[in-house]
Amino acid sequence: MRADYRPIRIGLLGAGSVGSQVFKLIQEDADELANRIGAQLQISGVLVRSLDASRDYSIPKEFLTTDAESVILGSDIVVELIGGIQPALDYVRMALESGSDVVTANKALLANHGPEIFELAERVGAQVYYEASVAGAIPIIRPLRESLAGDTVTRIMGIVNGTTNFILDQMESTGASFDAALEQAQQLGYAEADPTADVGGFDAAAKAAILSSLAFHTEVHIDDVYTEGIEKITQLDIESAKDAGYTVKLLAVCERVDDDSIAARVHPTLIPQTHPLASVRGAFNAVFVESEASGELMFYGAGAGGIETASAVLGDVVMAAKRHLGGGSTLNESTHAKLSILPIEDIVTRYQVSLEVKDEPGVLAVIASMFAELEISVETLEQSTIDSESETVLLTVITHETSERSLQKLIEKLNQSEVVAEFKGQVRVEGV
Numbered sequence: 001m002r003a004d005y006r007p008i009r010i011g012l013l014g015a016g017s018v019g020s021q022v023f024k025l026i027q028e029d030a031d032e033l034a035n036r037i038g039a040q041l042q043i044s045g046v047l048v049r050s051l052d053a054s055r056d057y058s059i060p061k062e063f064l065t066t067d068a069e070s071v072i073l074g075s076d077i078v079v080e081l082i083g084g085i086q087p088a089l090d091y092v093r094m095a096l097e098s099g100s101d102v103v104t105a106n107k108a109l110l111a112n113h114g115p116e117i118f119e120l121a122e123r124v125g126a127q128v129y130y131e132a133s134v135a136g137a138i139p140i141i142r143p144l145r146e147s148l149a150g151d152t153v154t155r156i157m158g159i160v161n162g163t164t165n166f167i168l169d170q171m172e173s174t175g176a177s178f179d180a181a182l183e184q185a186q187q188l189g190y191a192e193a194d195p196t197a198d199v200g201g202f203d204a205a206a207k208a209a210i211l212s213s214l215a216f217h218t219e220v221h222i223d224d225v226y227t228e229g230i231e232k233i234t235q236l237d238i239e240s241a242k243d244a245g246y247t248v249k250l251l252a253v254c255e256r257v258d259d260d261s262i263a264a265r266v267h268p269t270l271i272p273q274t275h276p277l278a279s280v281r282g283a284f285n286a287v288f289v290e291s292e293a294s295g296e297l298m299f300y301g302a303g304a305g306g307i308e309t310a311s312a313v314l315g316d317v318v319m320a321a322k323r324h325l326g327g328g329s330t331l332n333e334s335t336h337a338k339l340s341i342l343p344i345e346d347i348v349t350r351y352q353v354s355l356e357v358k359d360e361p362g363v364l365a366v367i368a369s370m371f372a373e374l375e376i377s378v379e380t381l382e383q384s385t386i387d388s389e390s391e392t393v394l395l396t397v398i399t400h401e402t403s404e405r406s407l408q409k410l411i412e413k414l415n416q417s418e419v420v421a422e423f424k425g426q427v428r429v430e431g432v
């Protein structure tokens, strides 16, 4: 370590689950970090909402403040771990405008305001680091941004929300209902009291926007991501998927559709039990990347947790500190491709369709003709008995590739048909 370097001042915004662990790591590993960087890291202040809140790691009172400006303007690198849009956006702007590099774990902020933040950073010659914003501890931003910078990413499928993966895994492994699995996730601290952001797919959609922007060199906003949650997934969906050799996951799918267009979507998805993503159990995350030259890559690990996420934040802090010392150009976001983002109606994929139909001769032929009229070809059709008394049976159909538009027309027809007692639902199928 060069003795003539002054310490690098780190301003920490937020000292919650992640922020308090970042503080801990910087304090406890100070000497080792200094050796790696070439200068000491010095925490210049820690912004909180309440000076008296209890914290996962106790932070000496002299570091804590409610004065954002003093922390931001008194730092060389600002680490934003407040979460949400405001005041995080104003603080990030203030930090960049004052010449600091910024490290953030805030997916909501980037998925909503990424372009303006990156544009500002470019204008002032600063760098924004955001490894922890997608899939917690898993290194995925840097691989996409740097390691795969010479390749062409064609598709990313990610399990990027641990809460929903836990719930679906519980439903599959224990036979629990959605409500019971959600309650268990809340008891174990995997789900918030208000679980909407997770179970509604919105958290995963923010991550899909970030991943798509990076992978396809195109600005993708969270509103561009088609989003469906897992609230409607039933034991019937899980069981029929299992019987057909699939497992149900909430996937973020980011794909290059053709030379000019991409799509980004989040929804419950059937994947073959043999697919690498099917082995991702509990609250773990994984991101499966397909690229033209490198082929298939999978990144797996803890997608959340204070200390785990702090690891990714610290990696960014070390990079920012090295840049602070050594200078060097910024690695700006490339959005030159400007590919168009297709609406869900234009997406082509496979589906599992479940319906309850009258148990009468000729019914299967009627159903098959409805699929045929819309040119939706059937890969498998399973019939199962509901119970011996029932006058209806359950049909589970897995289709070949078809467009969402055709599928919606099929659902309309099925709902109007006299032979269909109840249309039970559809789940997209990927990874075949």
Ligand SMILES: NC(=O)c1ccc[n+]([C@@H]2O[C@H](COP(=O)([O-])OP(=O)(O)OC[C@H]3O[C@@H](n4cnc5c(N)ncnc54)[C@H](OP(=O)(O)O)[C@@H]3O)[C@@H](O)[C@H]2O)c1
Residues within 6 Å of the ligand: 013, 014, 015, 016, 017, 018, 019, 047, 048, 049, 050, 051, 053, 080, 081, 082, 083, 084, 086, 087, 105, 106, 107, 108, 132, 133, 136, 303, 304, 305, 306, 309
């Ligand atoms: N937790 C995870 O596992 C995880 C994983 C990946 C990414 N992230 C991301 O990391 C970020 C931080 O998450 P977290 O779980 O650490 O959040 P958290 O536990 O809720 O902590 C938020 C911190 O920010 C402070 N804060 C909130 N609003 C503030 C305001 N208006 N002014 C000043 N301080 C304010 C809070 O102060 P008080 O302590 O005084 O309330 C608290 O210290 C979020 O963007 C989140 O999405 C988290």
